[in-house]
Amino acid sequence: QKEVEQNSGPLSVPEGAIASLNCTYSDRGSQSFFWYRQYSGKSPELIMSIYSNGDKEDGRFTAQLNKASQYVSLLIRDSQPSDSATYLCAVNMRYGGSQGNLIFGKGTKLSVKP
Amino acid sequence: GAGVSQSPSNKVTEKGKDVELRCDPISGHTALYWYRQSLGQGLEFLIYFQGNSAPDKSGLPSDRFSAERTGGSVSTLTIQRTQQEDSAVYLCASSLNRLENTGELFFGEGSRLTVL
Numbered sequence: 556q557k558e559v560e561q562n563s564g565p566l567s568v569p570e571g572a573i574a575s576l577n578c579t580y581s582d583r584g585s586q587s588f589f590w591y592r593q594y595s596g597k598s599p600e601l602i603m604s605i606y607s608n609g610d611k612e613d614g615r616f617t618a619q620l621n622k623a624s625q626y627v628s629l630l631i632r633d634s635q636p637s638d639s640a641t642y643l644c645a646v647n648m649r650y651g652g653s654q655g656n657l658i659f660g661k662g663t664k665l666s667v668k669p
Numbered sequence: 670g671a672g673v674s675q676s677p678s679n680k681v682t683e684k685g686k687d688v689e690l691r692c693d694p695i696s697g698h699t700a701l702y703w704y705r706q707s708l709g710q711g712l713e714f715l716i717y718f719q720g721n722s723a724p725d726k727s728g729l730p731s732d733r734f735s736a737e738r739t740g741g742s743v744s745t746l747t748i749q750r751t752q753q754e755d756s757a758v759y760l761c762a763s764s765l766n767r768l769e770n771t772g773e774l775f776f777g778e779g780s781r782l783t784v785l
Contacts, residue, residue, distance in 0.1 A: 589773070597778075598760060598776035598777065599712070599774075599776050604773060656727075657702065657717075657774060659704070659711050659712040659714070660711060661710060661711030
């Protein structure tokens with residue numbers, strides 16, 4: 556069973572703090588990892604992708620990947636109320652040499668309090 | 670428009686009726702995905718089309734669900750003999766699906782299905 560696990564939250568942080576979102580995945584052969592943001596009533600939108608072990612920074616967002624531990628995280632620095640949304644972790648589950656399909660976690664709901 | 674287009678945006682149907690949901694992906698995108706999202710839940714994978722390859726149907730929940738993609742572009746998701754548990758938002762997404770950006774999906778606004 557190919558799975559992506561996230562803590563459903565809600566995760567509540569004060570404005571200006573660092574929000575840390577975590578995700579684990581079951582398929583050791585996975586190569587591509589993504590974070591999507593979904594505002595209430597809207598469709599998901601891609602905010603970060605990461606393919607190699609280590610950190611990848613983009614503005615206030617940092618994605619971290621540890622393939623040995625099958626763990627990927629998203630840090631949001633200087634959190635703003637506008638960051639309040641559900642964050643979905645997605646993993647490309649490759650098998651049989653194909654591109655595979657993208658499996659999503661259930662998402663972590665983040666609330667940033669002013 | 671330049672984005673993924675889905676129709677209808679809302680569909681209310683009676684239990685036992687068939688429904689068809691349509692997705693028009695971004696021009697040039699070879700990969701097309703259907704997901705289902707129930708209220709407060711995550712995205713449930715349904716089916717994945719990649720170019721002319723056989724689709725990955727491993728997520729379809731029952732044989733009442735089927736999908737096709739004609740000419741490598743527009744896709745239709747069909748649900749036969751709808752049940753109340755089929756009520757959800759059905760999301761379509763497309764991707765260039767080149768190796769360097771696999772998983773970078775662009776989602777449509779979804780089709781909200783309500784089965785009475």
